[in-house]
Amino acid sequence: MKTVTVPLGARSYSIFIGDGMLGDRQCWRDIIAGRRTMIVTDEIVAEHHLGRLTATLGDDCATCVLAAGESRKTLATAGEVWNRLMEARFARDDVLIALGGGVVGDIAGFAAACYQRGIACIQAPTTLIAQVDSAVGGKTGVNHPLGKNMIGAFHQPAAVVADPGTLATLPDTEYRAGLAEVIKYGVILDADFFAWLEANIDALLEQEHDALAHAIARSCEIKAAIVAADEHEQGQRALLNLGHTFGHAIETGLGHGRWRHGEAVAAGMVMAADFARRLGWLKHDDARRVRDLVVRTALPDWAPAELDAERLLTLMASDKKVRGGRLRLVLPRAIGRAEATADFDHELLRRMLKEGPAE
C-alpha cells in the first residue's frame, strides 16, 4: 500500500493506494473509527464492487444507489442523497462514502458538503480518472441545465481509498481516457514522470500492477502539491486545466457524452502543446513527444473536423475560465513546466485551429 498525504492543515488527509483496498478491514476500521456510514454509489458500480465494500464494513452500513450517468449529476440527485440521510437520521459526525467514478464522487461530495453544513466524506474512486484526479482536491458539485459543475462546493474528503484492482472492470476506452489526466501531470509539472510514462505506457495499458500503482501515486502526489499550494483555485491550481479549455470546447461542441472528458483533454493537450510551439514557447520535439504519447495511448490528438475554427473559438470564449473578459490558456513552456497566460496572439490561435495539426 502506498500513502500520499494532502497537507491542508486541519483539513489534511491521506490517500491510500493499493490492490484489494476495498477488502482491507483494518484500514477501513481505522478510517471510519466507529462512526455511522452510508455508501453512495451508482447501479453499475454497485454491481461490481458494492458487495465487497459492504462485506468489509459490516451490516450496519447504509447504502444509497443512484441511477448511473453524467445526465444524473443534478441537484435532484443530490436531493435523493439528502432524503436518504434525513430518513436514516444521519448526524454531523457520521460519514458518507463515495464509491464510484467522478460523477458519484462529485454528487456524494457535494451532498456531504451541504448536509448539516458539512459531514465527512471518504472518496473510494473506482475509475482511473477519479483515482488520479477528481477524488483528490475537494472539488464537488452538480451540473446546472445551463452549465457543468455550476452548483458545488469545496469540500475536502476525510480520506481517499483507491483500489487499482477496481479498474479491471472498466471499459478499455474509459481506462485510456483516465490516462490522459496522468499524462497531463507529467506535462505540467514533472518531466521525469513524463519520461517514465513514455517508457512504461505499454505496461500501463496492460494494467501491470506496479506500474499502475506508481502512476496513480505519482499523479496524486502532484495533484496534492498543487491543491496544498492553492486550495481554492486562485492561482497555481489553474495549471491542472492544461488541455481543458480546448477540451471543454470539444465536449460542448459535440454535445456532452460523445467524447469522454479524458479524450477531449488528450486532444486539448496536444493542441495546447502545438500552440505553445507556434508561440515559440515549446521546442518542436517536445510538442511531438506530447502528441506521440497521446497517440500511443490510443487517444484522440486533435479536435474533430466537424468543429471548425470559428466554432471552437466561440466555445472557448464562453469557457468559465475566462476572467475579466480575457481568454486564459494553460500552455507548456517545456515538458514539466506549464503556465497560464492571457497574453498571446489570438490570430495565431485562429490560424492554428484553421490549419489543424502540424505534420
Add this chain to the structure above:
Amino acid sequence: MKTVTVPLGARSYSIFIGDGMLGDRQCWRDIIAGRRTMIVTDEIVAEHHLGRLTATLGDDCATCVLAAGESRKTLATAGEVWNRLMEARFARDDVLIALGGGVVGDIAGFAAACYQRGIACIQAPTTLIAQVDSAVGGKTGVNHPLGKNMIGAFHQPAAVVADPGTLATLPDTEYRAGLAEVIKYGVILDADFFAWLEANIDALLEQEHDALAHAIARSCEIKAAIVAADEHEQGQRALLNLGHTFGHAIETGLGHGRWRHGEAVAAGMVMAADFARRLGWLKHDDARRVRDLVVRTALPDWAPAELDAERLLTLMASDKKVRGGRLRLVLPRAIGRAEATADFDHELLRRMLKEGPAE
C-alpha cells in the same frame, strides 16, 4: 456609522451599522468595488427597501425577488436564485446581496456558497434578528421537509450592512422577537451589557436611535468574538444556543410559524435560567432578572401550557444538538457566563417542566 470587524484571517469582514446605510453611495461603492451585483430579496422587503438600494447601486444591478416566508426556505427557492445567476451569466468574481430578514439571508447566502463553488455575498439585513444574529457568522442554508436548516454551508459574508432605519417598517412583534437574541448576548457573555439593557429597554422598545445602534453593535461584537473563536461550531459557538433547545422544542411542538423564533428563544432563556437556578448554578435573583427583562420586552416567559412535560422532553431529545445520544443544554452559571453541559439531573428537568415557572 459604527464598524465591527469579524476577525477570521483571509475571511475577515466588516459589519457597518448606521441609519441610512442603504442609501450610502460611497460605502456601497467601496464594498462593491466595481463588481457585478445581484440583489436577492423577497416581495415584502422589496416593497419597502428595494427601490432605495437599487437607486444607491445604480441601474446595472440585477434583482431576484422571491416569494416571502419561511415555507419558501427550500432547495427549490435556492434553485430559483441559481437559475437567475446562470441566466444573467454571473461569474466567480461577481457579488450577491441578500436584502431582507433571516430567511432571505439564509437562502441567498447558501446560493452564493454553492454558485460556482462560492461567490461573494453581502448581507444587508432588514430585521433586528438578522442584524444582530443571522447575517453575522456565515451560517447559511435551507430547510428539508424533515428538518430545519438541514441543507446548508458555512459561507462568511464579504460584508454586512445593517441599517437600523429599516426596522421602523417591521411589525412590532417581529421587532420584539429580535430583542430576545439581544438579551441572549447579555446572558451568555456580558453582564454589563445585560445591565445596560435593563436600563435602556424602554428606549429600545421605542427604537431610539442611539440605543438601538449600540444594542446592534454590541450584539455583533459579541457574536463576532464567538464566531472568530469557533467558526464551525465545534465548541464555544454552541453558547449561542442558549434558550434554543427549549425554544426549538416549543417551535416544533406548536408547529413552525405559530410562535416566532425569538419568542420561543425568550421563553427558552427563562426556562434555561430557571433550570440553572434549580441546579444551583444560578442565583435566584439572577434567574428573576432574566425573566423580568423578557417580560418587560413583552415576550413569552415559558412554554405554552398545551405542550406538557413529556412532549417537551421528547422534542428536546430529537434536537440536532443532541450528540452521541446525550442531550446538551446551554445554561447560565451567572448573568454574563453560560456553559454547555450534558451532565445534569434529567429528573429535575422533568420536574421543572411539570411544575412550570417558579413564582
